Amino acid sequence: MTSLLFLIPIALVMGLLGLVAFLWSVRSGQFEDLDGAGARVLFDDGQPLPPPVPHPSKEKHLE
Template sequence: MDVLVYLIPAALVLGLLGLAGFLWSLKSGQYEDLEGAKYRILQDDDLPEGDGKNDERG
C-alpha cells in the first residue's frame, strides 16, 4: 500500500503532462489542415525541376 503514495501522484503528473501536450498542439494549429495531408502525399516533390525527362516538348 505504500507504493500507492508514489504511483497516484506519478499517474496524475503524467496525465497532466499529456493534457498539456494535447492542449499545446491544439493551440499551435496541429489539427487545422486535416485535408492537406492526403493531397501532399500525391505530390512529386522528390523529382528535380527541369531535368528534361518529364518535359512534354521533347
C-alpha cells in the same frame, strides 16, 4: 499499499502533462490541416528525378 502513495501522484502528473501537451498542440495549430499531408503525396512537384548513378562495383564485374 505504500507504493500507491507514489504511483497515484505520478499518474496524475503524467496525465496532466499529457493534457497540457495536447492543449498546446491544438493552440499552436498542429491539427488545422489533417488531410493536407495525405493529399500532398498525390501531387507531382513538376521536377523530374535525376538519372540513377551506376554503382562502381557493378561496373567492374561487367568488364
